[in-house]
Structure formats: C-alpha cells, structure tokens
Amino acid sequence: xxxxxxxxxxxxxNYLSAQQETDSVICKKVFALTFQxxxxxxxxxSVSSAKDVKPVSIGVDYSxxxxxxxxxxxxxxxxxxxxxxxxxxxxxxxxxxxxxxxIFLQPxxxxxxxxxxxxRGDAGIGxxxxxxxxxxxxxxxxxxxxxxxxxxxxxGIGFRISKKITAEINxxxxxxxxxxxxxxxxxxxxxxxxxxxxxxxxNNMLPKYKYVHAKRSPGGPFIDAGIMFTPGxxxxxxxxxxxxxxxxxxxxxxxxxxxxxxxxxxxxxxxSSYKNDEAAPHDNSQPGVTTAITLGHEFLxxxxxxxxxxxxxxxxxxxxxxxxxxxxxxxxxLSNHLFxxxxxxxxxxxxxxxxxxxQYRF
Numbered sequence: 001x002x003x004x005x006x007x008x009x010x011x012x013x014n015y016l017s018a019q020q021e022t023d024s025v026i027c028k029k030v031f032a033l034t035f036q037x038x039x040x041x042x043x044x045x046s047v048s049s050a051k052d053v054k055p056v057s058i059g060v061d062y063s064x065x066x067x068x069x070x071x072x073x074x075x076x077x078x079x080x081x082x083x084x085x086x087x088x089x090x091x092x093x094x095x096x097x098x099x100x101x102x103i104f105l106q107p108x109x110x111x112x113x114x115x116x117x118x119x120r121g122d123a124g125i126g127x128x129x130x131x132x133x134x135x136x137x138x139x140x141x142x143x144x145x146x147x148x149x150x151x152x153x154x155x156g157i158g159f160r161i162s163k164k165i166t167a168e169i170n171x172x173x174x175x176x177x178x179x180x181x182x183x184x185x186x187x188x189x190x191x192x193x194x195x196x197x198x199x200x201x202x203n204n205m206l207p208k209y210k211y212v213h214a215k216r217s218p219g220g221p222f223i224d225a226g227i228m229f230t231p232g233x234x235x236x237x238x239x240x241x242x243x244x245x246x247x248x249x250x251x252x253x254x255x256x257x258x259x260x261x262x263x264x265x266x267x268x269x270x271x272s273s274y275k276n277d278e279a280a281p282h283d284n285s286q287p288g289v290t291t292a293i294t295l296g297h298e299f300l301x302x303x304x305x306x307x308x309x310x311x312x313x314x315x316x317x318x319x320x321x322x323x324x325x326x327x328x329x330x331x332x333x334l335s336n337h338l339f340x341x342x343x344x345x346x347x348x349x350x351x352x353x354x355x356x357x358x359q360y361r362f
Contacts, residue, residue, distance in 0.1 A: 026068040030080065031199045032061035036172060038192030040090070044349065046141045046186040049094050055190050059086030059100075065108070065200070072209045075260050077107040079301070084122060094140045095188065096130025100150050105301060110206040114160045118168065121306065122152035123330055126176060132184055142188035143176055149344075149354070151175045154194070166204050168196040179344050179354035181233055187351070220262070225251040226359035228270070228343070233353065241320070244273040246353060254298065262298040264309070267291070274318075291315040294327075303333040307343075322347045329357075337361050 040053035063082020102124025132144040156170030177187035230246035252266025296309035331341025
C-alpha cells in the first residue's frame, strides 16, 4: 500500500497541471468544503456487521476548473480535476474512523447561467483505525489493513449562489478494498448524500460556447504493449494459497471512436508464483502461467485514461478462479509513447490483485 501512496504523490503535480499546460489562461483555482451522511451497503454475508452503519464525513478539495474551449470541445463539458482530503466516521466500533486522500476528475455540464450537472470519479487511499484483528476485532471482515485503496463515484446538480460561490448536491458511492493484498478482504461499500460549497477566487460563471464538430477523425488504431507486476500478497483462506508475485506481458489494439472514447481488444500472458497450504490439493494453484483475451473500453481524458476490460482465459487457470474476469484501470500519459498506471482485477465480486504497469504505444 505504501507503493500506491508513493506513486499517487509522484503523479499528483503532473495530474493537476496536465490541462493547465495547454489552457493556463482560463484555468481557475477552486476550493471546496463538503459534508456527507449516508449508510453502508451489505453486499455479501461476510459484511453483515455493516447493516446498521451510518457513516458521516467532512472533506476539503483543492482543484483546477477548466473554462476554455479546449476543455469544452472534448465532450461539451468543463473538466475540474483536483485533490481531496476527507475525515470519515463510520459511527461503528467495528469499522472505526478514517482519513482519505484522493485525486479526482469531475466533468461539469453548463445548464443556463445558474445551474450545472456534474459527475465525478476519485481514486485514492485511506488510513482506517479498526482493521480486522483476530483477537480484538474479528467481526470486521471488510478490511484488514490500516492503509486501504479507495474508490468513489458521484453525480448531482450545482447552482451559482454568487459570482464566487457555487453549491452542489450529490449522490455518492464509496468503496474500499485492498485488492487481495491481505485477508480478510470482503470490501466495504457505502452510499452518501453530500452538500458542498465551492469558492472560486475568480468568477465562477461557465462560458457559453457553440460546439463545432471536429472535421478530422480521432486517429488510430494504435498498438500498445507493456508489462505488469504485482508484489507478494497475503495468504488467502479460500484459495488455501499465497501469491508470491505476478509478472506478465500484454498487447492490445485501441480503436478511438470519438475524442473521449476508444474500444480495445488484446491478449495477455502472466505467471503467478504461489505457495500452497499443506492441506491444499497439490495442483490447487496450477497452472502458474495463464493466457487470456480481453475486450474493453477507455475514457480518453487528456493525460489520464480510465479503462474497463472483460477478460476470458483461453488456457487452463487455477481452480479457485472463474473463467472470466473484469479489470478497472487508471493510467497516466508520461509522453507520446509511454504510459504508467495500475489496475484492479476481479473474478465476479472477488478481488484478485492490483497490478502496476508500464505501457508503450507504437
């Protein structure tokens, strides 16, 4: 988990300045204060102890709001990207409290002079006070590390109160899971209703542009290839095995279909080194080498790319996996040809691993 924090801190300055590099004249700072209240979701029996949990939180944002046509032309929206720091209280002796740091991307749609519609995605990490402990907190099967990855999605409406103040009301979905870095790891989901006050040191009026359809094609197709790596993971009670590491290679073809969307298809091969429990069948984690084909979609958001994939194994795979999996990823464009990022791989609702990857575009 320390690796995740380190990578996010390295990328944060570039993340915040990525759009500002090309549109700095009309990129404005925004400060926000957010209050949230909600309820935890029981998505499986192992987190039944979250049934009556009512979390509350307070958070602050620092972000850059794009006001220029270069932002508007991507998908008729104005992008806001930034950093969030929140304090969370689950109001539960089982799940405790937490501090969450995340980076986010929020497209904002202008509705007349006073209203807006927005949706947002965050990725980050949190420090939580009550992880699973066999002796003192055995009923918390949702998370077992103090430091745990965090994901967030929201959408809602906003309205201008004055030239420098905007208010937002959003519905929020939150998730924490360590991607099988340690066990138990049932994960925890919670829904929140939030109210935010945004302060713009300059004017907050979103300009009105007339959209001009691009006359050129989005380019491509592109051929990508790369490597992926997962460090050691904890012993998995259901698998009766411990993954020492995973190392793999992949290639894909990306077909842009618009300025912000691309379809992908590819193939990947990986090797996982496992250590089985003595009581497990001798071939429990075999074969170590697996091959799969993938189909997916990518959101092309400037230097940040959000990907989703479905994969199917075309060779044998360990008995504790399913034949299909889905993967969710973020990567950052380091140059015209090189990308770096991380992905979460999931079999049904069970997290398999988080991989770190380097990707080269030919």
